[in-house]
Amino acid sequence: MSNTAAKYTQEQLDIALLKNTNEGILRTLSRIEVEIKSHFHWTMGLILGLYTIGIGALVSALGKAYGVF
Numbered sequence: 001m002s003n004t005a006a007k008y009t010q011e012q013l014d015i016a017l018l019k020n021t022n023e024g025i026l027r028t029l030s031r032i033e034v035e036i037k038s039h040f041h042w043t044m045g046l047i048l049g050l051y052t053i054g055i056g057a058l059v060s061a062l063g064k065a066y067g068v069f
Helices: 010-065
Strands: none
Touching: none
């Protein structure tokens, strides 16, 4: 059996492993960012709609209390 030298050093293997891990994390973060952006419009619409309903209810209650309506 011949003793062949390793193709890669331990440092090169560690660097490749870290690079692969970082790329996986970046890919996941990118996917999460896209998901957040797609839900942003729905969330803003819901918040603005609830604020509109709340302000309308407040104006209605104040109008009723002071006899405007």
